Amino acid sequence: MGTRDARGPVALSSRELARYSRHLLMPEVGLDGQQRLKGSSVLVVGAGGLGTPAATYLAAAGVGRIGIVDFDVVEESNLHRQVLFSEKDIGKSKADVIGERLRSINPHVRVEPYNLKLDSSNALEVLGNYDVIADGTDNFPTRYLVNDACVLLGKPNVYASIYRFDGQASVFYANEGPCYRCLYPEPPPPGMVPSCAEGGVLGVLPGIMGCLQAAQTLSLLLKAGRPLIGRLILFSALDGRFTELTIARNPGCPICGNNPTIRNLIDYEALCGIDETRLEPGQEVSPGTLKSWLDDGRSFVLLDVREPYEAQICSLPGSRSIPLGELPRRVNELDTADDLVVYCRSGARSAKAVQLLSSVGFKRVENLTGGILAWARDVDPTLPVY
Amino acid sequence: MPRVVFYSHFARFTRGDRETIVEGVDVKDTIDHLVQSYGTEFASRLLDDLGNPKEFVRIFVNDKDIRLLGNLDAKTAPGDEVLIVPAITGG
Numbered sequence: 337m338g339t340r341d342a343r344g345p346v347a348l349s350s351r352e353l354a355r356y357s358r359h360l361l362m363p364e365v366g367l368d369g370q371q372r373l374k375g376s377s378v379l380v381v382g383a384g385g386l387g388t389p390a391a392t393y394l395a396a397a398g399v400g401r402i403g404i405v406d407f408d409v410v411e412e413s414n415l416h417r418q419v420l421f422s423e424k425d426i427g428k429s430k431a432d433v434i435g436e437r438l439r440s441i442n443p444h445v446r447v448e449p450y451n452l453k454l455d456s457s458n459a460l461e462v463l464g465n466y467d468v469i470a471d472g473t474d475n476f477p478t479r480y481l482v483n484d485a486c487v488l489l490g491k492p493n494v495y496a497s498i499y500r501f502d503g504q505a506s507v508f509y510a511n512e513g514p515c516y517r518c519l520y521p522e523p524p525p526p527g528m529v530p531s532c533a534e535g536g537v538l539g540v541l542p543g544i545m546g547c548l549q550a551a552q553t554l555s556l557l558l559k560a561g562r563p564l565i566g567r568l569i570l571f572s573a574l575d576g577r578f579t580e581l582t583i584a585r586n587p588g589c590p591i592c593g594n595n596p597t598i599r600n601l602i603d604y605e606a607l608c609g610i611d612e613t614r615l616e617p618g619q620e621v622s623p624g625t626l627k628s629w630l631d632d633g634r635s636f637v638l639l640d641v642r643e644p645y646e647a648q649i650c651s652l653p654g655s656r657s658i659p660l661g662e663l664p665r666r667v668n669e670l671d672t673a674d675d676l677v678v679y680c681r682s683g684a685r686s687a688k689a690v691q692l693l694s695s696v697g698f699k700r701v702e703n704l705t706g707g708i709l710a711w712a713r714d715v716d717p718t719l720p721v722y
Numbered sequence: 723m724p725r726v727v728f729y730s731h732f733a734r735f736t737r738g739d740r741e742t743i744v745e746g747v748d749v750k751d752t753i754d755h756l757v758q759s760y761g762t763e764f765a766s767r768l769l770d771d772l773g774n775p776k777e778f779v780r781i782f783v784n785d786k787d788i789r790l791l792g793n794l795d796a797k798t799a800p801g802d803e804v805l806i807v808p809a810i811t812g813g
Contacts, residue, residue, distance in 0.1 A: 384813045385812070386813045387813065472813045473811070474811060474812055475811055476809070476811050479811055496813075497810045497812055498810065498812040498813065499731060499810040499811075499812045500730070500731075502729055502730045502810065504807075504810060519809075520777065520778050520780070520809040521777040521778075522778055523778060524776075524778040524808075524809060528778075529731060529778070529808060529809060529810060529811065530731055531811065531812060532812035532813075535731060537812055542812075542813070568807075570729060570805075570807065572729075581782050581786070581787070581805070581807070582785050582787065582790070583780075583787050584787060584789065584790055586789075661734070665763070
């Protein structure tokens with residue numbers, strides 16, 4: 337196991353010895369293990385709910401070099417779970433803020449922020465620089481990208497994901513067990529599985545799962561204990577229940593199976609069907625134009641495809657609600673003779689709805705570009721956003 | 723009769739049930755009873771056109787993936803736990 341090979345001893349200063357003394361007392365870590373951690377490197381993919389606690393504990397534990405990838409900026413809606421960030425960080429680059437925080441938590445570790453979007457053109461180069469990868473991303477294309485890059489590079493992928501009150505965690509390491517594709521061979525179609533932005537998440541849940549990722553990463557680096565290779569942990573914050581499941585390598589897996597067909601990174605947006613929701617220019621309407629239509633009394637149906645609990649937070653006046661997931665079976669509630677403007681939170685789900693409606697005979701159906709977030713930004717700043 | 727547990731967003735298709743107890747001597751029989759109870763929307767979220775679990779939903783009996791137990795033929799006994807675990811991607 338290349339990434340778990342013993343490394344040469346890396347000397348610890350007297351201050352480091354004092355800092356890590358509670359580690360040094362345990363035989364599973366000890367001086368050798370702490371030196372091993374100092375000589376190790378981990379890449380945390382995603383500086384969100386999972387990545388921030390994982391990176392925090394890895395830095396505090398003395399992992400010598402920590403990379404963190406994220407191209408987003410800190411938003412107010414991050415703060416209920418991403419507790420490394422504070423109010424004054426809103427609008428700043430996540431990678432830069434986390435770099436600064438981790439250096440202040442432990443000046444003995446080297447932090448390498450990557451303010452970029454991981455994709456097929458850069459993933460092998462970025463991941464190749466690290467011993468272990470901790471996947472805390474928030475979308476399926478990057479999940480499959482990270483998995484495939486880890487398999488091709490022969491590196492362990494310490495995985496966690498979350499939804500509302502539920503978490504999943506495992507270690508995907510194709511050299512010794514199943515990979516992510518062995519567990520879930522194909523991604524769900526766009527819109528079938530809600531993201532945290534759509535479905536919500538209990539703030540403390542990613543803290544628990546991100547810490548589990550950090551613990552698993554340390555277990556791998558220290559070669560101590562039995563990592564979650566071939567095991568999937570489910571955690572329910574509602575029931576306070578951890579469930580351990582056995583998962584197996586799939587001999588037919590296209591990337592780690594007996595006869596792999598994927599030998600290079602592929603187009604993961606296409607794999608996940610993301611590019612299928614691009615609309616024609618005539619199928620998009622800006623918030624400003626929609627406002628003028630409403631002011632002019634133009635006749636059209638304003639269709640909200642968000643979930644009912646989202647509509648409770650804010651909605652546009654006069655809109656009808658049919659959640660995207662219910663639209664295929666409720667489409668007959670709409671009249672193809674009507675003009676439609678469809679909206680959601682950010683414009684992604686409504687773009688899918690526009691495609692669906694166009695495919696079943698609606699001739700004049702348009703997507704509110706940027707969703708209700710853009711409306712709040714451009715037209716009505718008093719509208720609550722989420 | 724096995725106890726079936728629905729994880730993550732699957733409760734959206736089970737009228738909010740996070741678990742239930744149904745008849746079923748094997749996984750296929752159990753799923754048939756679930757579809758009778760929860761309807762076609764539930765079935766379309768769980769099964770492909772051939773009646774197999776979709777590739778982004780895993781089913782476990784007790785602690786084992788049914789692919790290790792004979793897939794839909796995996797036996798289910800009274801007191802067994804059948805877990806339906808969809809892929810999630812929040813981070």
